[in-house]
Amino acid sequence: MQTERIVIVGGGAGGLELATKLGRKLGKKNKARVTLIDANPTHLWKPLLHEVASGALDSGIDELDYLAHGKREGYRFRIGRMCALDRDAKSITLEAMVDKEGEEILPTRTVAYDTLIMALGSVTNDFGTKGAGENCIFLDQPKQAERFHQSLLNAFLRLSNAPEKGKLRVAIVGAGATGVELSAELYNTAEVLAGYGVGNESADLLQVTLIEAGDSILPALPPRISDAATRELRNLGVKVMTATRITEVTEDGFVTADGTVIPALLKVWAAGVKAPDFVATLGLETSRGNQLIVDGQMQTSDEHIYAIGDCCCLLQPNGKPVPPRAQAAHQMASHLFKVLMARNTGKKVPDFNYRDHGSLVSLSQYSTVGSLMGNLTGKSLMIEGRIARFVYISLYRMHQIALHGYLRTVLMSLTGKINRVIRPRLKLH
Numbered sequence: 397m398q399t400e401r402i403v404i405v406g407g408g409a410g411g412l413e414l415a416t417k418l419g420r421k422l423g424k425k426n427k428a429r430v431t432l433i434d435a436n437p438t439h440l441w442k443p444l445l446h447e448v449a450s451g452a453l454d455s456g457i458d459e460l461d462y463l464a465h466g467k468r469e470g471y472r473f474r475i476g477r478m479c480a481l482d483r484d485a486k487s488i489t490l491e492a493m494v495d496k497e498g499e500e501i502l503p504t505r506t507v508a509y510d511t512l513i514m515a516l517g518s519v520t521n522d523f524g525t526k527g528a529g530e531n532c533i534f535l536d537q538p539k540q541a542e543r544f545h546q547s548l549l550n551a552f553l554r555l556s557n558a559p560e561k562g563k564l565r566v567a568i569v570g571a572g573a574t575g576v577e578l579s580a581e582l583y584n585t586a587e588v589l590a591g592y593g594v595g596n597e598s599a600d601l602l603q604v605t606l607i608e609a610g611d612s613i614l615p616a617l618p619p620r621i622s623d624a625a626t627r628e629l630r631n632l633g634v635k636v637m638t639a640t641r642i643t644e645v646t647e648d649g650f651v652t653a654d655g656t657v658i659p660a661l662l663k664v665w666a667a668g669v670k671a672p673d674f675v676a677t678l679g680l681e682t683s684r685g686n687q688l689i690v691d692g693q694m695q696t697s698d699e700h701i702y703a704i705g706d707c708c709c710l711l712q713p714n715g716k717p718v719p720p721r722a723q724a725a726h727q728m729a730s731h732l733f734k735v736l737m738a739r740n741t742g743k744k745v746p747d748f749n750y751r752d753h754g755s756l757v758s759l760s761q762y763s764t765v766g767s768l769m770g771n772l773t774g775k776s777l778m779i780e781g782r783i784a785r786f787v788y789i790s791l792y793r794m795h796q797i798a799l800h801g802y803l804r805t806v807l808m809s810l811t812g813k814i815n816r817v818i819r820p821r822l823k824l825h
Contacts, residue, residue: 406516407434408516408705410726415430416469417730418470439462441458444792450578482506491504511700515729517707518706520534521668533663533665559601563601563603564601569667570667573614576606576625586601605635609640640653671706671708672707704729726798731745756788764785
């Protein structure tokens with residue numbers, strides 16, 4: 397009897413956690429051949445990308461190497477970007493890989509599966525806004541965050557040498573968690589650079605504008621949290637613009653619906669998410685945002701194909717889709733693991749039930765605000781300050797524990813504390 401081939405496409409929070417669980421349970425015991433596929437050789441927790449962009453986090457230190465992790469945890473890793481699906485042959489196609497000079501590294505390849513799990517995550521949705529793709533940076537991948545970081549450092553160096561040119565203007569469209577957290581981190585970056593001598597008053601050289609089409613920032617969170625975050629940002633110097641719709645992006649800045657131009661040298665688009673466009677071409681049922689429609693067992697319209705995380709759409713009992721958040725991907729990965737384990741036992745796993753444990757937003761070193769959902773009452777409790785910061789960090793530690801176990805996570809935490817003592821406070825290159 398052939399060993400089952402379980403293929404997971406996408407090594408984000410959900411896909412990697414699921415591959416780790418399946419590798420430990422099935423792969424190491426040769427009960428299944430678990431393969432994880434991703435276009436990148438390393439993994440970095442997506443909620444940390446704003447810290448990579450600001451320089452507060454060095455991705456080279458915190459990223460996970462798929463090959464080494466897979467060897468340890470019992471799954472195989474193959475690098476590649478999925479471009480096609482053959483449901484009849486039960487195989488996927490990976491596009492050819494080339495280097496910076498255009499030389500082919502790997503040819504087009506096919507990977508066969510018995511069970512396919514789509515965990516592709518999401519990409520930023522610019523809603524077809526004119527000029528957004530050409531003039532904005534989208535913080536979807538570590539490479540984009542690194543690109544923004546390098547542009548930021550170069551801009552500060554130029555202005556510190558010629559302060560008469562005015563402020564470094566950064567504008568961010570989208571006041572969700574990414575936009576809000578990046579806004580605060582940028583002021584911390586400016587302060588740290590000033591301490592390292594990049595301009596005597598680097599913090600005064602910065603002007604961040606946060607633009608939101610809705611009536612308030614952090615629209616998914618309770619108003620009191622949004623209000624608290626707004627106050628903190630304005631105290632830092634962030635210009636918060638709500639009820640402002642962007643119709644065009646030019647080299648000079650953002651153009652609003654009333655024709656006003658918001659000048660910016662660095663432009664970030666952090667509003668809206670969707671599944672990668674090619675998902676809509678696979679012949680499976682999808683939503684308007686290209687997401688794969690799944691049932692409570694995380695199964696798509698094909699019985700051999702499942703989907704988890706941001707690339708899937710699952711309606712809750714209230715008629716709203718499960719939000720595209722890291723905690724949802726984590727819960728979906730845990731649920732699908734149970735579903736796959738129960739297939740051969742005849743047991744029925746209850747349908748997926750998303751539990752919102754609340755949301756936390758880090759405003760760099762300045763503050764952390766958010767809410768925690770009470771498991772008994774269902775009501776949210778607003779927290780801020782040191783308690784909120786501790787809980788915020790704990791969310792990342794939980795992700796690390798799922799991937800590495802308790803001992804390795806403790807050692808990684810200690811290493812992080814040591815690095816804060818011996819390394820610069822900011823990535824300076």
